[in-house]
Amino acid sequence: MKLKSLILGVSLAAVSAMSATAENWKLAVTDVEGMERLQLEWGPFKDALEAATGDTFEFFAVNSRTAAAEALRGETVDFVVSGPAEYVVINKLTNATPLIGLGRPDYHCTIVVRADSGINAPADLIGEKVAFGDIGSTSNMLCPMQLMADYGVDPVNDIDTVHTSRNIAFEALKAGDVAAIGMNAGTFMGVRSTETELPYGFFKMIARSGDLPNDMIMVGAHVPADAAEAFRTAVLEHKTEIIAGITAHEENDKYVGMDLVSIDDSAYDYVRSMYTNAGYPQFDNFIGE
The missing domain is CATH 3.40.190.10 (Periplasmic binding protein-like II)
Incomplete structure (x- = not known):
């Protein structure tokens, strides 16, 4: 009986100690x-x-x-x-x-253009309309803008910036209504994979960030x-x-x-x-x- 009481006492003490911490x-x-x-x-x-x-x-x-x-x-x-x-x-x-x-x-961003646009580098986008995603988004706005800056393009003053949803931006790029889109690279790959009526090479990335x-x-x-x-x-x-x-x-x-x-x-x-x-x-x- 004393042994059982001792074991029970030790067990309760251990539970109490755990609860305390x-x-x-x-x-x-x-x-x-x-x-x-x-x-x-x-x-x-x-x-x-x-x-x-x-x-x-x-x-x-x-x-x-x-x-x-x-x-x-x-x-x-x-x-x-x-x-x-x-x-x-x-x-x-x-x-x-x-x-x-x-x-x-694969958490990084990219700048995407049409392959037939003649645009080969971010500097070619100076004066052009570029679409970005949700305002404040890390990978769909801030990162692509930083990527432009990394290549010497001021994303505030050197380009005509628009913000819209990724699907609208994608359609605008297809139609030539914007010169480029800046977005999450994985998102771009996912959206492009659904465009089965277009050749795979219809778009091209002209820059991508590090992770x-x-x-x-x-x-x-x-x-x-x-x-x-x-x-x-x-x-x-x-x-x-x-x-x-x-x-x-x-x-x-x-x-x-x-x-x-x-x-x-x-x-x-x-x-x-x-x-x-x-x-x-x-x-x-x-x-x-």
Whole structure:
């Protein structure tokens, strides 16, 4: 009887110790609106996080990037999954920092023209109309504009810039209504693959970027440094399970083939350069919001 009581006492003490060290965190995803979508698309990720860290995570729904920044600043959310363009602004507004990079494969942008256009380099687009995607998008606006700047073309003053959806931009390029489109390279390849009535060589890329800085899991400035580092360590040690959680739903197919990597703020200096070359040198506002 005394032995059983001793074992029970030790077990309860262990459970109590675990409870004392476990944390309850709030988790947001910037491009997913509504709790129902969060649960459906990111629920397996949350479950994997809890298994890896021993902590509990509660979803915090945000309806905009501004809302995510305000939640971090108000300390009502602790960890946020976001993209590189969003991060640069959120960091400026809240001092949140990146912990884990979501290494997306083939995440880069491109400048595309018609093969019969006579345009062979970005400099040939000076004075021409160029279509870009959603305002504020990393790979469909900021990156292509930075790519133009990398080749010596001012994307604010040297070209006639228009913003539209990728499908409208693609149709405009086909019809010759724009000289070029700047967009996510993977998206371009996907759209072009559906154009079965056109020769494969109807379009050509005249420039492409290097791989873009990663999407990331960022942590609020209010979270203790040792807790943030423990989170990072646990995620990287259980990356296989975490990745499986992220890619469990088809809405996250862009992450298929991904890796998880440790990152810091300096990885996003190139994105800050994108904002500057796009005409937003302060990067303290969400473009288009």
